[in-house]
Amino acid sequence: MKKAFITKLIAGQYVIKDVETKEIYDAKARGKLRALRLEQDSSFLKQNTKKTKKDIKVTQVSPKVGDYVYYEKIDDKYMIDSILPRENELIRPDVANIDQVLLVFSVIKPEFSFNLLDKFLLILEQNKLSVILVVSKIDLIDEKELNELKDKLKYYEKLYPIYYINSKQKIGFDVLTNIFKDKLTVLAGQTGVGKSTLMNALLPELNLKTQEISEALGRGKHTTRHSELYEFNDGYIADTPGFSKLELAFFYPEDIKEFYPDFMKLSDNCKFGNKCVHINEPSCGVKMALEKNEIPKERYDNYVAFYTEIKNQKDKY
Numbered sequence: 001m002k003k004a005f006i007t008k009l010i011a012g013q014y015v016i017k018d019v020e021t022k023e024i025y026d027a028k029a030r031g032k033l034r035a036l037r038l039e040q041d042s043s044f045l046k047q048n049t050k051k052t053k054k055d056i057k058v059t060q061v062s063p064k065v066g067d068y069v070y071y072e073k074i075d076d077k078y079m080i081d082s083i084l085p086r087e088n089e090l091i092r093p094d095v096a097n098i099d100q101v102l103l104v105f106s107v108i109k110p111e112f113s114f115n116l117l118d119k120f121l122l123i124l125e126q127n128k129l130s131v132i133l134v135v136s137k138i139d140l141i142d143e144k145e146l147n148e149l150k151d152k153l154k155y156y157e158k159l160y161p162i163y164y165i166n167s168k169q170k171i172g173f174d175v176l177t178n179i180f181k182d183k184l185t186v187l188a189g190q191t192g193v194g195k196s197t198l199m200n201a202l203l204p205e206l207n208l209k210t211q212e213i214s215e216a217l218g219r220g221k222h223t224t225r226h227s228e229l230y231e232f233n234d235g236y237i238a239d240t241p242g243f244s245k246l247e248l249a250f251f252y253p254e255d256i257k258e259f260y261p262d263f264m265k266l267s268d269n270c271k272f273g274n275k276c277v278h279i280n281e282p283s284c285g286v287k288m289a290l291e292k293n294e295i296p297k298e299r300y301d302n303y304v305a306f307y308t309e310i311k312n313q314k315d316k317y
């Protein structure tokens, strides 16, 4: 059977691209889709190469953009037969096999928030997504203010790549475009930071498309289940941004430290090793680093605040 990649889904109709011939077809999913759905998360295959097919649970699941599928031609129609195991997936936006998330924060309007940055990073890390930070609207503050922000972000630059842009004049775009090469990218960030403006600046054809859809539906875009991947620099960009609402309810307080790559490294120096949550324990590697100003106090304080918030929620039940 032949293999393809799903680039578009609108009202049950798929657009697939054959991975070898690059031919594009309209396709439907078979009624009884034989989907190989992994019980565990994406890292399952990588970490458990010795697992056999028996360990993989077969359940029904519908294909989404980003999925690799097997398909066949029956009469004149193209039918999706099965989905290959996903590396990862999101529900909002509904995309599978995401290579990276572009996390957009504006310098102002809305104001840059380190609390929100840490919260986004925590959630993206939990979802095992690799993150690229984009600081937008750099034209709206003066050089001195921008340099102050860059200084504060130096610490984060050790953990994630950071790009500074102005989507109106396409400043910073020459380097930014390289990061999309061969990757499936999803944009995330709070409302108003400039995700759509960035996407439209990269993909001028998107402007027209969303307008057409809005007009056809007579309302805002995405009123039906519609998702699409746009080709850009030999990769794809998902048309719908994700993570506009941030929920901490899905965490256990003692687990969140695992989603701080910087804290994880330091926890080798904790007396209680991986049992240490870096708050009240003695001889804690993270708190020692904090005292030496090797971690920004604000990042640590945000961590304690998230921990406390989640713990208080859980204690209620």
Ligand SMILES: Nc1nc2c(ncn2[C@@H]2O[C@H](COP(=O)(O)OP(=O)(O)OP(=O)(O)O)[C@@H](O)[C@H]2O)c(=O)[nH]1
Pocket (backbone or CB within 6 Å): 136, 137, 138, 139, 140, 165, 166, 167, 168, 169, 189, 190, 191, 192, 193, 194, 195, 196, 197, 198, 241
């Ligand atoms: N000066 C300046 N304004 C920008 C820039 N990027 C976006 N804007 C403006 O910021 C406002 C919000 O931009 P959007 O692209 O709609 O933001 P968004 O993140 O898509 O917002 P949601 O759709 O609500 O999630 C618009 O008025 C844009 O024109 C920029 O680089 N510089």
Ligand SMILES: [Zn+2]
Pocket (backbone or CB within 6 Å): 267, 270, 271, 276, 277, 278, 279, 281, 283, 284, 285, 286, 287
């Ligand atoms: Zn510790």
